[in-house]
């Protein structure tokens with residue numbers, strides 16, 4: 001039988017905790033920064049190291065059987081995957097933020113305004129649900145700077161401590177989505193015995209950490 005594959009982030013905020021979780025499950029593997037794929041010595045599993053943005057689609061398409069990725073990225077890509085387990089790390093909140101002196105008081109005040117974000121799909125869904133028609137400006141990085149540059153009236157981005165907002169003269173306005181790292185699988189794979197064994201180990205690691 002072919003080894004199962006799990007996709008985790010190659011480098012970034014989720015990499016270290018994803019590697020640690022798998023090691024705590026008793027999996028023995030080399031964590032070479034330069035390789036894209038590594039084989040676990042004592043478990044029928046291969047680990048793929050990818051950009052987080054690619055993980056939901058790789059799992060949906062069956063290139064990887066499992067993945068560890070932020071819920072925000074799953075929601076943004078709208079990939080058709082199954083949530084197997086919430087992992088309790090990588091917690092953050094996606095918020096709309098506005099300039100400190102903005103006259104925006106209610107969601108309806110965002111009608112006709114421009115909102116900059118790297119998460120257009122999640123934002124559009126939220127605005128549609130609340131009957132707000134704002135213009136969504138897709139920006140891939142440094143979204144917080146866009147109101148100061150008069151590129152937007154508000155932003156929608158990941159906020160953890162709020163420090164980046166403050167240093168850019170912005171304040172939180174609306175919480176849209178809470179996110180954490182999730183173990184995902186392609187649909188229908190969770191009855192696989194190797195997946196079940198891994199799930200049991202992950203759950204006992206999570207319980208031990210409680």
Ligand code: ATP
Pocket residue numbers: 009010011012013014050051052053069070071072073090091092158159160161179180181
């Ligand atoms: P990649 O190079 O893999 O595309 P990235 O730059 O898109 O990485 P990171 O900044 O490493 O992503 O964040 C990965 C995930 O960590 C986010 O998608 C989110 O789920 C989570 N996260 C938790 N806290 C934060 C935070 N303060 N800022 C950004 N992401 C956070």
Ligand code: ZN
Pocket residue numbers: 051052053
């Ligand atoms: Zn990314």
